[in-house]
Amino acid sequence: MKAQVLIRPKAGILDPQGIAVEQALPALGFGGVSNVRVGRLVELDVEDPEQLDAMCQKLLANPLIEDYEVLTSS
Amino acid sequence: MKAQVLIRPKAGILDPQGIAVEQALPALGFGGVSNVRVGRLVELDVEDPEQLDAMCQKLLANPLIEDYEVLTSS
Numbered sequence: 001m002k003a004q005v006l007i008r009p010k011a012g013i014l015d016p017q018g019i020a021v022e023q024a025l026p027a028l029g030f031g032g033v034s035n036v037r038v039g040r041l042v043e044l045d046v047e048d049p050e051q052l053d054a055m056c057q058k059l060l061a062n063p064l065i066e067d068y069e070v071l072t073s074s
Numbered sequence: 075m076k077a078q079v080l081i082r083p084k085a086g087i088l089d090p091q092g093i094a095v096e097q098a099l100p101a102l103g104f105g106g107v108s109n110v111r112v113g114r115l116v117e118l119d120v121e122d123p124e125q126l127d128a129m130c131q132k133l134l135a136n137p138l139i140e141d142y143e144v145l146t147s148s
Binding site: 006007024028031032033042046051054060 | 078080081082095096098099102104105106107108109110111112113114115116117118119120121122125128129132133134
C-alpha cells in the first residue's frame, strides 16, 4: 500500500523556511501570497498501514513541534 | 485560495533522506516498508493560483532534481 505523510510545523511554531519563502516570492514578482508553511513529505510503500501512526510518532515527525497527516491509497 | 505543493526527488535521483529513513525504520521495529522518498511540502494562501506553476519553477522546487505537484482547494 502506498502512503503519504504530510508533516508541517505546528501552528505558533516559528517556521523560518516559510518566512523565507514568503519574503522571496514578492521579490520574484509573485504577489498575493500569504501564510506560507514549509514542511516535509514522506512517501513510502508499507505492508501494514496500522504501523504508520507509530512510525510518525517515533521517527518521521517531531511531535513537539510538528503535526502530521497520513494519507493512504491502495 | 489554499494551495499545497508536494515536492519530491525525481525518480533515479539519489535520496539520502529517504535511504536514511528506510534503514532506520526496521531498527525501530517497523518492517514491511520500502521505496521511502522524502520531499518537501509547501502550503500557502494564494490570490492568483495561475502563478503557482511559475512559483514552483522559479523558487519552490529545483526543476533539475525535483518534481512537483500542485493541489488547490478553494
